[in-house]
Amino acid sequence: MRILSDFDGVWTDQRGEAAAIQAAFAREAAALMGVEEERAAEEFRGFHERTLEDPASHGWWPRGYLSAFVDEDELLATGAVGRWLDHHADLPGAERWLTAIRAGGHERAEDLVNQSFGPAMRAYRDEAEHRLVPEAREVAQGLAGRGIELVIVSNSPTEKLRSMFAAEGLDEGPLLRLVGDARKWWIEGPEPRRTFNGREVHLDRPRYREILGRERPDVVIGDVASLDLATPAFMRANGELGADLRLLLKGHEKASPWATSQVDLAPEERLVDEVAPSISALLTL
Ligand SMILES: [Mg+2]
Numbered sequence: 001m002r003i004l005s006d007f008d009g010v011w012t013d014q015r016g017e018a019a020a021i022q023a024a025f026a027r028e029a030a031a032l033m034g035v036e037e038e039r040a041a042e043e044f045r046g047f048h049e050r051t052l053e054d055p056a057s058h059g060w061w062p063r064g065y066l067s068a069f070v071d072e073d074e075l076l077a078t079g080a081v082g083r084w085l086d087h088h089a090d091l092p093g094a095e096r097w098l099t100a101i102r103a104g105g106h107e108r109a110e111d112l113v114n115q116s117f118g119p120a121m122r123a124y125r126d127e128a129e130h131r132l133v134p135e136a137r138e139v140a141q142g143l144a145g146r147g148i149e150l151v152i153v154s155n156s157p158t159e160k161l162r163s164m165f166a167a168e169g170l171d172e173g174p175l176l177r178l179v180g181d182a183r184k185w186w187i188e189g190p191e192p193r194r195t196f197n198g199r200e201v202h203l204d205r206p207r208y209r210e211i212l213g214r215e216r217p218d219v220v221i222g223d224v225a226s227l228d229l230a231t232p233a234f235m236r237a238n239g240e241l242g243a244d245l246r247l248l249l250k251g252h253e254k255a256s257p258w259a260t261s262q263v264d265l266a267p268e269e270r271l272v273d274e275v276a277p278s279i280s281a282l283l284t285l
Contacts, residue, residue, distance in 0.1 A: 002217045003282060007154035007161055009223035010250045010279060011132050017124050018074035024120035025078045025113055032100040043093060044081060051080045056199045065187040065202050068226045072256040082113035135280050137168045142283045144175040151215055153179045183207035184227045196271050197262050201226050203234045219285060221248040225259035229271040237268050251275040
C-alpha cells in the first residue's frame, strides 16, 4: 500500500506558524504606516474576517486563479488579506494600508505578502523550534513496520521536509520519500473545473497531476481539500486513478465545514471520503 500525504497541517500543527506569518506581515505594514504593531494586527484580523464572510471567493490566487479557499487553511489568511486589500482600495481601512504599502515601494499588497511569507516561515522554524506533531514518529515507524510506503508531497521546500523529519530521527528511504515544491496550487488554465458541495474548484493542476499519475497512491491525505484532494478526486472520477482510492481529510478545529461535510455526499460528488482527526488513523487503514 502507498499513502501520499500532504505535509503542513498533517504532519505539523501549523497554527503557530500561521500566526507568526500573519504577525510578520502586520509588523511590516505597521512599520510602513507608522502605527503600533498591535493595532495593525487587529486591523489584519478585521480584514481576515471580511474574507471569511465569503470563503468561496477568497483565498490563494496564484496565476490569477483561486487555488484554495480561505476558510480551509490558516496559512492562507495572509495571502487572502493581501489580495482583499488590493481589491478594496476604496474602503477607508484598506486605503490607508495600500497607501503606505505603495509608498514603501510595493506595487500591490500581495507583493508585500509574497516578500514576507518565506522569511517569516523560515524564521518560525528556526526560532520557535517548529516540530512534527507528537505522534509523527510512531506513525511513520508503524507504517514502515507494516511495509506501507509513505510519500510526502508538499508545496513546501524538500529541504524543510527533510530537516523536520530528520529532527525526529526519520530519514528518507524506500518507505519514506519526500517530494517538496509539488506546486499543487499551480493552475494552468480555466478548464476543467467542477462544483463540489456548492463551490467551483479548479482542476487543471498539471504539476500535482503528474506526481499523482506517477505515484498511483492507494490513499491520499491532506488538510486542504481544494489543494490536496481535488486533483486525485478528479483523477479517480475519470479513471486515471483507481476507483478504490481513498481520500482522507486531516481534520482540525478550524477545518472548513465545506470540506468536512462532503463525507455525506456520493463518492463522485465529493473530495473527502473520511475525516481523520489524527495521522494515527493511517495505522488502522
Ligand atoms: Mg497542508
